[in-house]
Amino acid sequence: MILLAGVIAAFRFFFGGETSSLDFDGDKIGIVRIEGMLTDSEEINTWIRELRDDKSVKGVVLRVNCPGGAVAPSQEIYNAVVRLTAAKPVVVSMSSLAASGGYYVSAPAHLIMANPSTITGSIGVIMEMSNLEGLFEKLGIQRQALTSGKLKDAGSPFRAMTPEDRKYLMGLIADIHEQFVADVAKARKIDINTLRPIADGRALTGNQALKAGLVDKLGGFEEAVEELKILCGLDPTKRMPVVEGPEKDEPWLRQILGAIRLDVHTDLPESGVVIR
Template sequence: MQKGSSFSQKHPFIFGLTLIVAAVILFAGVTAAFRIGFSDDGFSSDTRLGLVRIEGMITDSEETTDWIRTLREDESIRGVLLRINSPGGAVAPSQEIARAVERLAQAKPVVVSMSTVAASGGYYAAAPADLIVANPSTLTGSIGVIMELSNLQELMDKIGVKRQSLTSGALKGAGSPFRPMTQKEREYLMGIVNDMHEQFVEAVAKGREMDIDAVRAIADGRALTGRQALELGLVDTLGGMEEAIEELKKLCEITEKVPLVEAPEKKSGWLRDILTSSININITSEGLNPGLVIH
């Protein structure tokens, strides 16, 4: 190699990799800048619709409620589509999402599009919307609360393990899996379940503008098809996501095609995306929220 060789000649691999990285960064920057003024279809983004997805078991609400608040405060967002495909989940996060949807609906139109299932906690989140669209075979409803507790006493006896506990009050150990439940404990825990169930019923009655006794009559945990829910007043019309978007545009008095803004975006680097897609690894953080759930 000659003495005056350039860096590209001395290190062709590193030089080539640097050019590829620079090109990717440049492309990403240009694309982001372009999307500030235009949608993917080339339409002005002065008027936009928002999209919120609620999928899977509801165990946490922070990411969803943060995005709902962002859409509520963005004046360029004329209305929001809430796409739900969830069987329910923990009570508190479902309740938090429902409150966020209620505040959003006070600011701009909100339409729900139900996918395969939007039951229990999934329906809780949908109730405050202006309009609910379900497929005829969507599973929804299931208005109820369940507390599941295990009793491991017989197993512990078989393996010869004894457990002792000291509590500060008679009900502090209620629900322990190591002994049978007393009648007093059962009444106490049932009171918690009933109170949360009543909160659920009240939220549905308020959101759907239904008589609370009419809601109580069907709030026995039963799941319903979209067509059955329509007959009972739990949904407004039948259709898929496309029909729901058209209903939202009507409420927003929009006739032209407008971009649909979806977030939060997956927080990951381009290199990680390439590696994980290449070796088919899904990097997630999943947790189980046991005990009191609505499903």
Template sequence: MQPNKLSFQQKHPLLFALMLILAAVALFSGVMAALRHSGTSARGGLFREDRLGLCRIEGFIADSAKVNDWLRELREDPAIIGVMLRIDSPGGAVAPSQEIYNAVRRLAQIKPVVVSMGTVAASGGYYIAAAADHIVANPSTLTGSIGVKMELANMEGLMDKLGIAHDALTSGDLKNAGSPFKPMTDKERAYLQGLVSDMHEQFLEAIAAGRNMDLEEVRKSADGRALTGRQAMQLGLVDSLGDLETAFERLAELCNATQSAPLPYVEGPPKEKSFLRDLLSSYLGIELDSSLRRRSEIRFLYL
């Protein structure tokens, strides 16, 4: 009769115990990593608690997709009870600014939204801020600059020097308006000015609606001039003066948060990492995404 074979556990008790410990450590590390990963999204992890959302809007506004996706996530997450918009932007393209404004309006219908203005929150940056429940600016924040600008180039003189002629066939008198290869006619100028004026009127209407102000009152300070935070507050464009901490305190009040410790918050939109782009941005001192998107012959800008 053969003796019973010893199991691996019996043959190597110390090694077996070490393997159990390593397995437990690996399991624990995996769970913690999952919790940390879930904590970077607005929807939270396994252990939910009331939190605030922070949405950063920085640099030239050329696209609204990432910001609006993040705002939608904050809006749909029941654990997020209020949202902070940290705006540090000189403005940008008209349509993306309008789209983010609309996203903030939808969010503010459900949850309190407070804006904290950084160094600059002007033109398109202010357009977005106007949709929030409360705006906090630093006394020296540059804001306002309520207006629309269309940039056109005229290269006719250069083309003449180079001996290059340019012809264009169009289906109408105004189809080639704004061409850089010819002088602008009075008819074209009036047409393009009409586009700018209509966009400007949309800007004023959005501020009046978002700030609950009379349209004519908004018009008084909407001549394109930049304002300090203190001047903007005197004109009713800003609610209070302070920094980001001041804005968080105001947001907590609007959320009826009574705990003494600050509420945790989750920040976005998530940024895509690119070593080469980050290296070039650092070396050149510019945000490559924003700069590269600004190229076009005719640009309507909230700047």
């Protein structure tokens, strides 16, 4: 197993200019992949902390392909990125999607890059609830609830929402949204009143986000790595080892074939216009 790990690392370094281990000697660049819905921050933040504390990691690229997610994990990753930027250069490379929570976690970076067609922004908060009252009536099902207060079951799918329920829930949404807007304004050094008109939940393309000041440059992952090297005071044309995470469990054969750039699977492309 030790020999196999060494072979994989060697293939990645000599054929792809990268390795997946922080144990690799010499200066390197870190990659943090933030993909899919944000429902938990532990793995991402653990990897960010490892990259932050490793002196051989000269800078970090956040590769973001994320439509959003829960608020608290987004805030925790945002704070981890803030701490990372205090230690070393950080560049965001947006893929198809970096919207809502995906933009939230990107905001503190020293430089944000998006593709012209990247869907980003969507600085907003949504709470969705269903009303099944009519269905239950047709089925002859009666719901009974004992609560300690009249707002305890606000948003219940078993009854219609009252004006008081709506006011209470909108208060929660408004407070969370204000936190979101304030954090983005602080991270991007934008006056909060300048930000508010575009912080109404609307999604933007990379082109539009550049004009609005939400991203700094247009370009893909390769350009983001070059920009990071420049921020680190390194030669942007020089190949460097790359450490990437959080690690995903993959069969050892796929790791070897992936290291020598042979693809053993085909995935349908993700839609870039699905916004939550």
